[in-house]
Amino acid sequence: QEGQKAMVSQNRNVQFFKKPTYLLPVIHAQAATWLRDLGYDVLWDDGNSQEKNFDDWYQDLIAWEPDVVVLESTTPVMKFYWSLVDRIKSHIPKSIIVMTGYHSMRKPEETLLESSTDVVLKSNHIDFVLKKLIPYIDEHENWRSTCPIEGLTIRRDEKEFYDTGNFRQIESLDLSPDVDRSLVNWKNYAYENGNFLQTPGTYATSVIRDCMFGKCTFCRYNGPDLTFSMRSVNKSLDEYQRLIEENGAKEIFDDSGVWYRGAEARAFARGIIDRGLHKKGCYFGFNTRFGYLDEETVSLLSRANFRFILVGLEACDQETLDRLDKGYSVEDVENNLRLFSKYRLYPHLTIMVGYYWQTRQQLEKTISTVRQFMFSGLARTLQVTLCTPLDFTPYHQECIDKNALQTDNYNDFDMSCLIVNTPIPHDEYY
Ligand code: SF4
Structure with missing residues (x-):
């Protein structure tokens, strides 16, 4: 484009x-x-x-x-x-x-x-x-x-x-080194990123490879060849400490599809607090799923100076959530957002529109629910994208099988306009 x-x-x-x-x-x-x-x-x-x-x-x-x-x-x-x-x-x-x-x-x-x-x-x-x-x-x-x-x-x-066949992950994820920040010129990525509340910001070496859920039909972390592996909490904490003390990072985001949950998430937050890294003026953030973090974990994360929490909402009608295999309900979403806002985290919602089945009623339900989340302060920021089938994910394959795709020219898959048939005329989306 x-x-x-x-x-x-x-x-x-x-x-x-x-x-x-x-x-x-x-x-x-x-x-x-x-x-x-x-x-x-x-x-x-x-x-x-x-x-x-x-x-x-x-x-x-x-x-x-x-x-x-x-x-x-x-x-x-x-x-x-x-x-x-x-x-x-x-x-x-x-x-x-x-x-x-x-x-x-x-x-x-x-x-x-x-x-x-x-x-x-x-x-x-x-x-x-x-x-x-x-x-x-x-x-x-x-x-x-x-x-x-x-x-x-x-x-x-x-x-x-x-x-040579499918790759099987048998070695520990900890064997792969932390990203060398000078080699990749980290400052080139430190300022122009709308997800950073402060700069310079940086992405941590991800703690999760692929996704422990791995079912959402539109997501690339879905497929029999994808595995799930985790870095150790201490190795990641060591990297955070270096990024703050040696590189002067003011924001560290972990772009793992879904970050730690449960015991690892709490151990990580405690590690940040024990090392005093929560008092260095650096915010921390990650991607998560609705329903993955309980109150004890959220409150610890807040104490450890976590702020930006990116969650894939996708849609607010149950049929769409089920068809996408998201594995949660709209009620789960609201309960989680209440928890995040109670502990002063900044939830960022990612939403998609233009599914090949989306009715006007479904679209309006998503718009009105998101509006309510935003105006009541339950969510802080959001982004909306046109759901575009990509990379032969199950959703992409489904669009092909159901003859919903309007083009097979890969250049048209650039997310600038809808490329699937939809019950709602396309121009109403733009
Ligand atoms: S959308 Fe998120 S939760 Fe779903 S498979 Fe992808 S990374 Fe995992």
């Missing part, structure tokens, strides 16, 4: 922003840190966050002549990436292109057929796979035929691809 930038990097979703918003792709940042620690020369090259235009970014990349380029895919930028990959290959044919991300991991062969991409990485554990793959390529000339590392589809030649 003219004047908009695609933020492919939002850890589990894509959004197009007119106002600059730079979100650190945490798992890629861990992968870059890990490879650098292994002795590789790594360039973190996020053109958007460096505010480069495409031509400058491209010229710099080609001049650097990387042996390997790692890109992150999602549906609306696939066609752009396929032509970009072919262009990079025409300028630096020896460069090995690894495509990561949720779109290509669901359809690896498509990307190999549509472009000269060498490897599709089919897991969200990009750090764990790359830290094995890069040394393997380095040490084995015939890596395309012999690579035993799980979670890859590898090009052998123009038409022959070799699939």
Whole structure:
């Protein structure tokens, strides 16, 4: 879209922003840190966050002549990436292109057929796979035929691809390093982010990989190949302490799909208080689900200086919540919001509209309920997006199966307009 930038990097979703918003792709940042620690020369090259235009970014990349380029895919930028990959290959044919991300991991062969991409990485554990793959390529000339590392589809030649099976997470998440803030130029992400109440802000190395719920039909954290793993509370507390004391962070947000709950959440809050980090003028925030935090936990989080709590509301009619498999009721939402506001947390609601089944009555129920939450002070801020099927999630597949999709051109999946048939005329949404 003219004047908009695609933020492919939002850890589990894509959004197009007119106002600059730079979100650190945490798992890629861990992968870059890990490879650098292994002795590789790594360039973190996020053109958007460096505010480069495409031509400058491209010229710099080609001049650097990387042996390997790692890109992150999602549906609306696939066609752009396929032509970009072919262009990079025409300028630096020896460069090995690894495509990561949720779109290509669901359809690896498509990307190999549509472009000269060498490897599709089919897991969200990009750090764990790359830290094995890069040394393997380095040490084995015939890596395309012999690579035993799980979670890859590898090009052998123009038409022959070799699939190494699904990646299985058996190693502890704690093995992956904390993000090296200098390597990823953390200040480029520290100011332009509407979710920060104070700056400089930063994203913590996520404590949860994938989602412990993992059922919501529109979400990329849904699928048989996705696992669930957790970092230890103390490792994360150590990172928070460094971010505050060494980097001067004033806000730390953990962008895990759903942050700790129960015992871990309470242990984390107590750890912040015991280390005195709640008195350093730094706010903390995270994503959670309705129904996951009880009163004892919420009150501890508040004492520990947690403020910004992002919760996916999606809709306020029960049929939609059930069809999305959200696993809670509108009553749960209200009860949770009361708890958050009682303890001075700042709930931020994310709402979607334009489901292919959405009736006017359902839409109006969502609008009136959200209005009531906002005007009664139960929620502090909100964002609304057009529900766009992406990355072959169950909702995306459902739209295909029910012939609800109006286009199969990936460029149209950029969330700028509805691309599914809806009972309500589209122009009423805009
Ligand atoms: S709870 Fe959130 S992160 Fe988990 S599957 Fe649902 S939408 Fe995705």
